[in-house]
Amino acid sequence: MQIPVHAKRYAFTQVVKLSPIAASKLLYWNRFKTRLNLENPKTFNEKLMWLKLFEDVEFKRRFIDKVKAREYMITVGYNYLLPPLIGIFDEIEDIIFEQLPRKFVLKCSHGEGMTIVCENKREMDYRETRQHLAEMMATDYSLKYAEPHYSSIFPRIIIERLIESSTGDDVKEYNIHxxxxxxxxxxxxxxxxxxxxxxxxxxxxxFNTNYLKKKHPFDEAKARPAQLDELLAIAKKLSKPFTYVRIDLKVVDEKVYFNNFTFTPDACLNNQMQEDDSLKLGQWLDLDIGKSRHPVTVARSKY
Known part of the structure; x- marks a missing residue:
């Protein structure tokens, strides 16, 4: 008899609550069909898993929480990189959709992918949107992929103005490892x-590293952004406190905007990278494995 998907998800969340390490090993086995080596990690994915499970979670939460990330960006003088803020709300009932501009973005503060983009408010179903928001607000994102740094974040709703190109060009996103x-x-x-x-x-x-398996012809000069030096300078400044972080930026109408701090890209399960290259990236991370550490938990506490 096949086990229903919702039953599998529930069982996995229980494993996460009991042991993020065991849950991470299950995820890793399911993706790569090999054992997760936390005693002597070597690949990029393995080392990201180790950082996820043993590094300072409290510190990372300051940057994963999207509200606190905005506050941090202002503190370090990067407020000009933030999309214009409309409001921050603790409760869905406090949002008055009729008073919002025609275009906006709704984001939940405590997880990834929990975003609603409104390109035309007249076409939005407010009741359906509130229901969708309620589902996202009730989600403990830390349980999805055993990511402890997403636990104990107070769920809030951020509303920002929609940033889009005036010419209709595609928004260019640059995620800098x-x-x-x-x-x-x-x-x-x-x-x-x-x-x-x-x-x-x-x-x-x-220059193209060719680290990823899927390949097409690529013209580096044609795709090179005029803001490359600025993007790298921003990433260097923002990444200074961390062993590893991916600084997610985008360019719209020649202007750079900040997206996110990302500590566990692809939930540390990227299978699109060549094995040798994953080992190469792993060598760039020096981990303090010899130091005694205690695995972190993901159970959500009172905020």
């Missing part, structure tokens, strides 16, 4: 929604 405060890889997707769509990992000098 930083190792010990040094930007080393720029990950971006090109030719979106076309047969030639591809995600690439590029060097800071804008």
């Amino acid at each position: 930083c190792f010990h405060g040094v930007p080393k890889i720029i990950e971006s997707t090109f030719d979106r929604f076309t047969p030639k769509e591809q995600t690439l990992m590029l060097t800071p000098d804008w």
